[in-house]
Amino acid sequence: MPVAADQLLRVPLVPLLAAQAVLVRRRAIRLPEPSGRREGRHGYGPRLRLLITGDSSAAGVGAGTQDQALSGQLVKHLGRQFSVEWQLVATTGHTTSDTIRKLQTLSSKFDIAVTALGVNDVTRAVTRAQFERQQTELLRMLTADLGAQSVIVTGVPKMNRFPALPRPLAWVLGRQAARLDQGLRQVVSKTPQARHLVLNLPDDPALAALDGYHPSPKAYDLWAEKVARMILDQA
Known part of the structure; x- marks a missing residue:
């Protein structure tokens, strides 16, 4: 497989990229995971067992409470037609492999799972x-072990659009994020129960949290609305 242009160009850029990464970490605003259930x-309505799992975005970082985050907004949308029994299993900093290990502790069964991973x-x-192998195992676990009949797989975010990331670091991370998302699409295409969700949100400063890295409550609501529509279309 030919090497992508950004992978070639990043070699001479390594000193600059490393310096930018250190600066981003040093200046980063550390937002906590929101409080709430x-x-x-x-x-009210038919029973729907829902799992939301993944990284800090699934955990709702950028929102003040879980009611404003993905889980709360999604449950609100779905609760208009279902009696939703929901659980959030998400942790800041988690990769796909971390999430797999976390889910191994669950004994509950679910009808639908929503994932948010990749950053x-x-x-x-x-x-x-590696990402394709890990995502394949994650989808196997969600469908076979945890019983999910449907999995909504949120695409890897377009990191080149994160306000907190300077160029060229944003470009390099954005290209790698796009590569992983291409792999994710391949994995989803081989899993009948899974559907890939592309979050094409507008360039609106109100959609970014204070740290310039996570979604705002407004973005979480748009995300939850898209997920809910996909679930309701299958109902």
Whole structure:
């Protein structure tokens, strides 16, 4: 497989990229995971067992409470038609492999799972091949072990659009994120229960959290609305 242009260009850029990465970490605003419940029941109608899992975005970093985050917004949307029994299993900094280990502790069964992963796989230099293998195992676990009949797989975010990242670091990370997302699409295409969700959100400063790295409550609501629509289309 030919080497991509950004992979060639990053070699002479290594000193600059390393300096930018250190500066980003030093200046980063550390936002906590929001307070609030991580499991519960909400709404009326047919029973729907829902799992939300992944990294800091799944955990709701950037929102003040879980009600404003992905889990709370999604449960609110779905609760209009279902009695939603939901659980959030997500941790800041988690990669796909971390999430697999975390889910191994679960004994519950679910009807639908929603995943949000990839940013930490990018920053930890996980290759596309490794990412595909890990995502394949994750989808196997969610469907076979945890019983999910449907998995909504959120695409790897476009990291080149993160306000907190300077260029050329944003470009390099964005290209790697795009590669991992291509791999993710391949994995999803081989899993009948899975569907890939592309988050093409507009360039609106109100959609970024204070740290310039995570979604804002407004972005979480748009995300939750898209996920809910995909779930309702299958109902």
